[in-house]
Amino acid sequence: MPAGSDVDRKALWVVKELGLPAIVKACASCRSTRHHPTGKFRVNASGKLLDVWMLIRCELCDRTSKIPVHERVHVQALDHERLLMFEGNHPAMVRRLAMDPAPAGKAAHRLDWSGTWELETDMPFYEPDDPAPLEVVVRFELPAPIRVEKLLTAGLDLSRSAVRDAVRSGRVHLPLAVDAKAREDFTFFVTPVCAPPA
Ligand SMILES: [Zn+2]
Structure with missing residues (x-):
């Protein structure tokens, strides 16, 4: 060589x-399976435990659904900067997660890169x-x-x-x-x- x-x-x-890949999962309202991030996260605190979801929208009917990013994670286990990015709907975090196959595997959806x-x-x-x-x-x-x-x-x-x-x-x-x-x-x-x- x-x-x-x-x-x-x-x-x-x-x-x-x-563009970003489509997030492929069944829509609860229509027959489409293609979704795109809305650009927003939802953070829910229950005591010391946090749930973080990324919100996505159906390409066809606009129905919003969510895919888990963190589930029942202890507030101290989540990097503070990362939490601020979720709370601030940081575009770089949306972009990163929208292309990351790991949450996709966990949430049983797949990414369509075509x-x-x-x-x-x-x-x-x-x-x-x-x-x-x-x-x-x-x-x-x-x-x-x-x-x-x-x-x-x-x-x-x-x-x-x-x-x-x-x-x-x-x-x-x-x-x-x-x-x-x-x-x-x-x-x-x-x-x-x-x-x-x-
Ligand atoms: Zn739909």
Whole structure:
């Protein structure tokens, strides 16, 4: 694998954020399952115990429902700054929780990331005749889980089978499996080779 410092050609791909993922759960009023945060939290104190919910709204009928963030947590166990963010409906906290799969797992809803991102590539990056290796930095503006193969087919403008061939032959050197889902920044290398005549 070429060392980063030896690579002259570099490209930056950015997974640009188009929006937050939809929160998928059944709506009690209609048949839609897609929800979005209202931007508000609800904090309920019962003695020393706190419940915190994030409020969400059905995309179709506007019915508001809530998903648990903290349940029956002792007031002293909750970081004070964090509590203030809930009480102040802090947008950064809404954003963080709206994209966090952990509360989703607990609350038995899932996140739908379709339409939340687009890949912006810094062209040109792939000239088969250029023997110089290329380093590509993929930067995520949001932690959308995207199959590596999908990023490569889009970014390199290759078919799935061509991407798999390139990975198998070592022309594309990945830090993770081509089947894996990436959701944070990574770097990979492309080493173009002159293909022998078929
Ligand atoms: Zn609804």
